[in-house]
Amino acid sequence: MKKKVVSTIGILGLCTSLAFPVYAADMVKQETHHHEYSISGFISHGELQKTLKQLEKTSNGVVQVDVVGQSHKGLDIYTAKVGTGDKVILIQSEIHGNEKTGTVALLNLLKSLSTNSKEAKKIREEVTIVFMPMMNPDASEADKRRNSMTWDEVLYNFPQLTGTTPSWNYLDRGISQSYNYGENPGFDVNRDFNPNLNYVPEAQDFPGASNTPGWFITPESQTARDVYKSLKDEYGIVDVFIDLHHQGMSYVDGTDDEVTLSLSAQFVPDPNTSEGAKYAEYAENYRYDYSRQLNVAAYNELQSYGNSKFTNISLYSQGLDLPGTALGSYALNGSGTVLFEVRGQTQMMGQKEKGQLVKSVEQGLTGIIEAVADGSVETLNPEDYEKIPLTSNKPTN
Secondary structure (H helix, E strand, O other): OOOOOOOOOOOHHHOOOOOOOOOOHHHOOOOOOOOOOOOOOOOOHHHHHHHHHHHHHHOOOOOEEEEEEEOOOOOEEEEEEEOOOOEEEEEEEOOOOOOOHHHHHHHHHHHHHOOOOHHHHHHHHHEEEEEEOOOOHHHHHHOOOOOOOOHHHHHHHOHHHOOOOOOOOEEOOOEEOOEEOOOOOEEOHHHOOOOOOOOOOOHHHOOOOOOOOOOOOOHHHHHHHHHHHHHHHHHOOOOEEEEEEEEOOOEEOOOOOEOOEEEEOOOOOOOOOOOOHHHHHHHHHOOHHHHHHHHHHHHHHHHOOOOOHHHOEEEOOOOOOOOOOHHHHHHHOOOEEEEEEEEOOHHHHOOOOHHHHHHHHHHHHHHHHHHHHHOHHHHOOHHHHHHOOEEEOOOOO
C-alpha cells in the first residue's frame, strides 16, 4: 500500500488551509485508558493499517487504499474503494473515537465485497463504494469523542480568527464521557462541517451554535470534506452518504426492548419548506425521499431476521437542524443520507455485545448497498420511513 502525495481521487490538493503537524505518525502514543471497560477487541490504528494493506494485496487490485490526509497528531486517514459503478456510496466511521463498531463492520464488508463471488462482482459493477474507516484516529486511539486539537492551534492555522470566542464544539474543561478534557482539550469534529464545501473560516461565524454551520477548522473534517468534494468532481454526485455512530441506552418506543440500532434520514429541515427557508439555495439538490428510501432499505433488511435483537430498530430523534454535521452538510449537497446509531459507547459498555452490534451494522449496510446496486431502493415507499418506531429514553414499564 503506497502513501500517495495526492490520492487517485485527488484529495490532498484541495486542502490548502491546513498546516499539518511536522511529527511522524509513529511517534503518536495511545493515551492512558480512562474507564473500566475493555476495548481490546476493537481495531487500533496500527491494526487498521495492517488490515488495509493485506486487503489491498490479496484482492489483486479490487480494493484500492489511499492515504487521504492526516489527523491533528499526524496519524494517516485512509479510504478504501471497491467497485467501478456509476452510483457512489461513501461510508465513514469513528468520527467519534469511542464509537467503534462501525470500523469493524466496514473492514468485514470490505473483505466480503472484494471476493470473486458472483454477488460481490455484480455489486462492484453497479456501485463504487468508498469506505472511510476511523476518520478521527486521534480520538480512536485515545478512546474519546473529540479530537486532540487546541484552540491556540486553530488560531495558528487561521490567524483571521484571533480575538474570537472559541467555537461552541470545543471543550477544554471538565470530564465528559469519562474523559478529562481539562487536561486534553479537543473539538467535536462532527460539528465542524459546512454545506458550503468551499467555506473559509470567518471571525463573525464564531462561536456558532448547534443549528448553524461549522467551519472546517479541524484536519479531520477538512480531509473528510475533500474526499466528498473529489467524489463529486469525479462522479457529479455522491449518491449515498452513511455515517456510523453510537448513542446512549434507548428503547423502542412503546416497548421494553433495548434499541440495538437507530436510523435516521433527517438532519436539517427541508429547504423546500418554510422551516428550512434558510437553506433555500440548496433546495434543488435536497433528496429527502431518497434518504427515507435508503433508511427503509436498511430497516427492512434488519427486520428480515425475525424475532431477534436485530429487529430492535428505531427511528432516531427527528426535527433536527444540524447543518454542522457531515450528514446535514452532505444532505444539502444532494446526497441521500443515513445515520446509524448503535447502542452504547465504550465508556458505557466497552466491547460488550460487540459481535451482535457489529453484525447489525453490517446487515443494515448490506441492505442499503444491495438495494442501491440493483435499483430496488427506488421502488420502496418513502412513507414507510414514518412507520419505523421512534426511540424512547424509557421502557414502557
